[in-house]
Amino acid sequence: MNLKKSLKSIKRKMYGKEKVFITIRTVYTHLSDLSNKEILDYYNVYSLSELEQHIEHIKMVLRDKVENYKEELKELDSCFCMDSRGDFKYLYPSKQEAERQIKFSWETKRVKLKLYPCPFHCGWHLAKV
Ligand SMILES: [Zn+2]
Incomplete structure (x- = not known):
């Protein structure tokens, strides 16, 4: 045993x-x-x-x-977030800057964007709506 x-x-x-x-x-x-x-x-x-x-x-x-x-x-003050094509996403350190870009894209290209916080807490990113 x-x-x-x-x-x-x-x-x-x-x-x-x-x-x-x-x-x-x-x-x-x-x-x-x-x-x-x-x-x-x-x-x-x-x-x-x-x-x-x-x-x-x-x-x-x-x-x-x-x-x-x-x-x-x-x-x-950067991150390694990528978009669907594998390019680094542009990082907006301030929310106001990102919001300005959203406005600009809509006014000039009729492209609707939304902002979201970077998962690495580096700033903000934009994504197509
Ligand atoms: Zn990021």
Whole structure:
């Protein structure tokens, strides 16, 4: 009966180990064909715990990057919103400016636009109604 129990825990442990490799193969498609051993070699680590530490490190670096990226966005006063054609959308820092453009488009081109807040909170965008 103890054997059954320990087998279960070994299985669970193995699954836990596999999980890291599965995650890596899924996230990094260029590693998807590698065996567990090759993945360890790739990261230049010798054990699973080293690999896990390495992954934690990567996660931390990525988090920092995202933070820096947010700062950059603030500095640029810009965003990466795109329109349906994949072009960057024009950003209006002030609502009045956006409203002026709506008026202008209607008066000159009979194009009806509406404004909406940028999801990154950088300003306002216009969309066709
Ligand atoms: Zn935006």
